[in-house]
Amino acid sequence: MILDAKIPAGPLAEKWSKHKFNLKLVNPANKRKYNVIVVGTGLAGASAAASLAELGYNVTAFCFQDSPRRAHSIAAQGGINAAKNYRNDGDSVYRLFYDTIKGGDYRAREGNVYRLAEVSVNIIDQCVAQGVPFAREYGGLLDNRSFGGSQVSRTFYARGQTGQQLLLGAYSALNRQIHEGKVKMYTRTEMLDVVVADGKAQGIITRNLITGAIETHAGHAVLLATGGYGNVFYLSTNAMASNVTAAWRAHKRGAFFANPCYTQIHPTCIPVSGDHQSKLTLMSESLRNDGRVWAPKTPELAQKLRKGELKVTDLKEEDRDYFLERKYPSFGNLVPRDVASRNAKEAVDEGKGVGGSGVAVFLDFAESIARLGEDTVRAKYGNLFDMYMQITDENPYKVPMRIYPAVHYTMGGLWVDYNLSTNVPGLYCLGEANFSDHGANRLGASALMQGLADGYFVIPYTLGDYLATIGPKAIDTNNPAFAQTKKDVTDRIEKLLALRGTKTVDEYHRELGHIMWEYCGMARTEDGLTKAKGLIASLKADFWKNAIVLGENEEFNSSLEKAGRVADFIELGALMVEDALQRKESCGGHFRVESQTEEGEALRDDDNFAYVAAWEYKGEDVPEVLNKEPLVYENVKLTQRSYK
Amino acid sequence: MSDFKQTFNSSLGKKLIMALTGLFLCTFLIVHLGGNLLLFSKDGGFGFNVYANFLTHFPPVEVVAYLLYLSIIVHAVYALVLTIGNRKARPVKYASSNNSPASVSSKNMGLLGSILLVFIVIHMSDFWYKYKYTDTVAFKEYRTNLSSGITTVSDFTPTSKDFEHSVSTQGDEEVVRVKDIHTKVAASFGQLWYVIIYVIAMGALSFHLLHGFQSAFRTVGWIHRKYTPVIEFVGTWLFAVIIPLGFALMPLVYYFQSLSK
Amino acid sequence: MSTNGNMNLTLKVWRQKNAQSEGSMVTYKADGISPDMSFLEMLDVVNEDLIHKGDDPIHFDHDCREGICGMCSLYINGQPHGPKRAITTCQLHMRSFKDGETITIEPWRAAAFPVVKDLAVDRSAFDRIQQAGGYVSVNTGGVPDANEIAIPKVIADEAFNSATCIGCGACVAACKNASAMLFVSAKISQFALLPQGQPERYSRAQAMVAQMDEEGFGSCTNTGACEAECPKEISLTNIGRMNNDYLSAKLFRQEDVNRG
Incomplete structure (x- = not known):
């Protein structure tokens, strides 16, 4: 099946405005007759819920956290891109578009990405009007910085917590609509299934996490803004409860899952310190502006360091390998995330890893401190150094930091067309949960931009077109699909609660994480992926036999919550491996060892793989079917990335 | 009108009342200390007795005095109301003791205030009440020779029960007849237990004001990057050190004087 | 390992x-x-x-x-x-x-x-306080260019300091009176400092304090335990600022500060 992304025809710069004009409108008096369900209250969900309620629709919003403000968008540190060109340094909508397409290694849609760049400027205006305290210059105007290797300064930021400030802005807009009675908010409520009736998404089934009540909610449309699935790796920079369940349930009800193997591994994270580790902490990649990445020259030296026979500060200069500077003389330590990550992995694989676990490389500030002075370095990175010290109990002003890559963002997600609609009518997907704008690799400071673009400036237009088409007739909850879906949910819960085996759900999750990281992580091979396929299949079988799920449904039951999520992660893991297997090229965050240039860089195969892989669920234990959406490039020329 | 009602029923409104009555009482302390310094003058209680008489008989002062008594009552009642509310805000207590850093005085305003209230009752019933409503306080007659300025003192027994005070001139002498609260004060301050109560109360006053004075400004919303440190300085040195110390010195000095007699 | x-x-x-x-x-x-x-x-x-x-x-x-x-x-x-x-x-x-x-x-x-x-509590009171008025009433779209509003850096920084609050509730937990004043004042301050927040400044303070009282938090005695325990080191100054705005709203402003 060839998928139609419904990209409007015409010149790139006119697509969105023409499309907006062509979309049907809902009569203002009719808007209140529609109910829209929004699942997830991060940047995409909160901004969509607020904007739709402002238009007059009735919105029902859900989050599993105790408050909408706690969605994981809150943890984004660096900033948000916008093509404002406030710096007069040559930025433009087209340049942001081009950088994003190129950064995504030519695996994103031109139309979507151009629209993203186009509305990026409105996002900043909107956020400032809401009272988001962006960093400013002494003249009172907004400050910008360059980010993620970009050659222009287009990143707006609020110290190290841009995500929290933007989310609080969207949350405040949402609060206003809750106060107005236009949004009904359900917290500590998890979506467990989508009701697809007569071929359209018409509601969801939720579980109240405190009482266990299974409830049905009907709506004319369902918007999923449920975030990424990085926790399939167990250890990631995601929040503990971030999960794929909502998207995965939708997938099993017919929505295609696109490019699941595209995962972003962030190079500058604090390494794992032991088996007890529950999550990984990211440190802004701005650290690479002044820090030098290195590993000991030989495995013998590395071993001496690990054993404590040699102190890192005593290691002679000629015994250190500044491998990024050596391999990429022009970009040095500032190569893109995927390149930096892969090289760190190589060093560790060669036995040159450091730290107690041997799974880390150094990020050294000694030279910067000597050149700039400790105070300047503290002013720039003080909070990051403090955070590092807090976690590791080591002083990075005195000894080099230890870093290692960690899973950070997932570019894949539910397949959506230009209108953010999945292939199931009435089911929409926004933000990190969808696949559309970042291709095979996301640029720094672009995640916040995409989440807010989808929620504030895309869905309010495109959803109206669908709603106008179906009309404001009340949803018939007597449709047997509602009762059937609810029964499916309760059956599954019962099945989970019947598991009284010997292994905890976390143990399964950790095991899944090991498999995914080993075989579907930074470097993937045919053999490894094939092996992983088998391992995941047996893990799944074992889970449904030997997992321990305690307690009952009618209580606040973290065991049960986790079990449902991990069961979905196991299935998703299998699909990621499948997707990674079929994509025999390397691109962006997906590195197939078999497909590399002579210099060891990712080698794309545009002739055979310039498509979106959209997977279709066909039933339990039946192989999923691959549908392809060809990627057409009318404006940019596909080139091989080089950072030498 | 409902705005006012709402305001003073709100947590912030109640705190405003606490702050304003508290600050008003602080201003009184300055006046009271100033007047009481007359206790240290060696004039046989002349100045102090005239001052006491003035306070109880000059109508505007009397009005202010009743405002003062009202302030004390309102301050105490609202403290009680707020404390009850605060208790209700945490119905289940922590098992571990609170280790959050906060000053001793700020954590014990209620206790310190209660000590002060008890003290005020003792203090007022002993002096103010006896002075005003009983005839247990004797009279003194001060004769001042207007040309030499020398004052002589003698006891005086009024003929009329209603006698309060008088000022007259006999020849070149000014005769002032007034209630002798000074002797009563000296007698009280000669008792050790009384002195101890005073010193404890002044200790409580010091800690109460150390927090209370600057806290009141915060409560009414007068915070300023430049002036708040000034307020904190005044609150500490004037209200928590000089004033309580000044008051505490009076019973101490009188007590030690009584020992040497 | x-x-x-x-x-x-x-x-x-x-x-x-x-x-x-x-x-x-x-x-x-x-x-x-x-x-x-x-x-x-x-x-x-x-x-x-x-x-x-x-x-x-x-x-x-x-x-x-x-x-x-x-x-x-x-x-x-x-x-x-x-x-x-x-x-x-x-x-x-x-x-x-x-x-x-x-x-x-x-x-x-x-x-x-x-x-x-067990150790989990319901903090939805914080959400309700913010729903009462913790926002600038602007709809999506139709706003001026971001750089049309110049804000002195020191003011923007101060607003940012207030905005760093993560709504964890440690201030309430630390306060001997279980008062939520540090939280509420940080939220009110962020908007009270910024020009965008001025049109609703007084009605916001009024509405949020009213909701705070309704939730049953205790009142503030300025002990500063909240500030000492705040993971984001939110300053007690915010409380003074809130008191000022609230009392001005209720006692001195001529317009009706009661939000609909």
């Missing part, structure tokens, strides 16, 4: 099945704890053990585990977020404790924060 730790600890933990039932302190042993573990990872280890034994794991709120979501909320040895300054519970590491120590872990205690289960 430095997995096998050498710390042995005794935990006294508040257990309570749900909001309706009575709770009590229960003692657990936590053995072989590594000083490199975070406090929550230590609890993870204890919980894994409990699950293996078939016992209900200790329930506690947590999510991002990097100190920003505001979900974690443990009262440890008499202090919200434990003994270290300016961090959340998830950033606390076991090296801050001594081998053999007894650690008491309780939920936030406040009438406005009822216990949901």
Whole structure:
């Protein structure tokens, strides 16, 4: 099946405005007759819920956290891109578009990405009007910085917590609509299934996490803004409860899952310190502006360091390998995330890893401190150094930091067309949960931009077109699909609660994480992926036999919550491996060892793989079917990335 | 009108009342200390007795005095109301003791205030009440020779029960007849237990004001990057050190004087 | 791997099945704890053990585990977020404790924060306070260019300092009166400082304070325990600023400050 992304025809710069004009409108008096369900209250969900309620629709919003403000968008540190060109340094909508397409290694849609760049400027205006305290210059105007290797300064930021400030802005807009009675908010409520009736998404089934009540909610449309699935790796920079369940349930009800193997591994994270580790902490990649990445020259030296026979500060200069500077003389330590990550992995694989676990490389500030002075370095990175010290109990002003890559963002997600609609009518997907704008690799400071673009400036237009088409007739909850879906949910819960085996759900999750990281992580091979396929299949079988799920449904039951999520992660893991297997090229965050240039860089195969892989669920234990959406490039020329 | 009602029923409104009555009482302390310094003058209680008489008989002062008594009552009642509310805000207590850093005085305003209230009752019933409503306080007659300025003192027994005070001139002498609260004060301050109560109360006053004075400004919303440190300085040195110390010195000095007699 | 730790600890933990039932302190042993573990990872280890034994794991709120979501909320040895300054519970590491120590872990205690289960409390009161007026009433679209509003850097920085609040509730937990003034004032201050917040400045202060009172928080005695325990070091100055705005709104402003 060839998928139609419904990209409007015409010149790139006119697509969105023409499309907006062509979309049907809902009569203002009719808007209140529609109910829209929004699942997830991060940047995409909160901004969509607020904007739709402002238009007059009735919105029902859900989050599993105790408050909408706690969605994981809150943890984004660096900033948000916008093509404002406030710096007069040559930025433009087209340049942001081009950088994003190129950064995504030519695996994103031109139309979507151009629209993203186009509305990026409105996002900043909107956020400032809401009272988001962006960093400013002494003249009172907004400050910008360059980010993620970009050659222009287009990143707006609020110290190290841009995500929290933007989310609080969207949350405040949402609060206003809750106060107005236009949004009904359900917290500590998890979506467990989508009701697809007569071929359209018409509601969801939720579980109240405190009482266990299974409830049905009907709506004319369902918007999923449920975030990424990085926790399939167990250890990631995601929040503990971030999960794929909502998207995965939708997938099993017919929505295609696109490019699941595209995962972003962030190079500058604090390494794992032991088996007890529950999550990984990211440190802004701005650290690479002044820090030098290195590993000991030989495995013998590395071993001496690990054993404590040699102190890192005593290691002679000629015994250190500044491998990024050596391999990429022009970009040095500032190569893109995927390149930096892969090289760190190589060093560790060669036995040159450091730290107690041997799974880390150094990020050294000694030279910067000597050149700039400790105070300047503290002013720039003080909070990051403090955070590092807090976690590791080591002083990075005195000894080099230890870093290692960690899973950070997932570019894949539910397949959506230009209108953010999945292939199931009435089911929409926004933000990190969808696949559309970042291709095979996301640029720094672009995640916040995409989440807010989808929620504030895309869905309010495109959803109206669908709603106008179906009309404001009340949803018939007597449709047997509602009762059937609810029964499916309760059956599954019962099945989970019947598991009284010997292994905890976390143990399964950790095991899944090991498999995914080993075989579907930074470097993937045919053999490894094939092996992983088998391992995941047996893990799944074992889970449904030997997992321990305690307690009952009618209580606040973290065991049960986790079990449902991990069961979905196991299935998703299998699909990621499948997707990674079929994509025999390397691109962006997906590195197939078999497909590399002579210099060891990712080698794309545009002739055979310039498509979106959209997977279709066909039933339990039946192989999923691959549908392809060809990627057409009318404006940019596909080139091989080089950072030498 | 409902705005006012709402305001003073709100947590912030109640705190405003606490702050304003508290600050008003602080201003009184300055006046009271100033007047009481007359206790240290060696004039046989002349100045102090005239001052006491003035306070109880000059109508505007009397009005202010009743405002003062009202302030004390309102301050105490609202403290009680707020404390009850605060208790209700945490119905289940922590098992571990609170280790959050906060000053001793700020954590014990209620206790310190209660000590002060008890003290005020003792203090007022002993002096103010006896002075005003009983005839247990004797009279003194001060004769001042207007040309030499020398004052002589003698006891005086009024003929009329209603006698309060008088000022007259006999020849070149000014005769002032007034209630002798000074002797009563000296007698009280000669008792050790009384002195101890005073010193404890002044200790409580010091800690109460150390927090209370600057806290009141915060409560009414007068915070300023430049002036708040000034307020904190005044609150500490004037209200928590000089004033309580000044008051505490009076019973101490009188007590030690009584020992040497 | 430095997995096998050498710390042995005794935990006294508040257990309570749900909001309706009575709770009590229960003692657990936590053995072989590594000083490199975070406090929550230590609890993870204890919980894994409990699950293996078939016992209900200790329930506690947590999510991002990097100190920003505001979900974690443990009262440890008499202090919200434990003994270290300016961090959340998830950033606390076991090296801050001594081998053999007894650690008491309780939920936030406040009438406005009822216990949901074990160590997790319901903080929806904070949401309701913000719903009462913690926003600038602008719709999506139709706003001026971001640089049309110039804001002095010092003011923007000050507003940012107030905006760093993560809504964890440590201020309420630390306050002897279970007062929410630091939280509410930080939210009010952010908008009161910025030009965007001026049109609704007084009605906002009025509405949010009214909601705060309705939720049953205690009142402020300016002890400063909240400021000392705040993981984001929100300043007590915010409280003064809020008092000013509220009292101005109620006593001096001529326009009607009561929000519809």
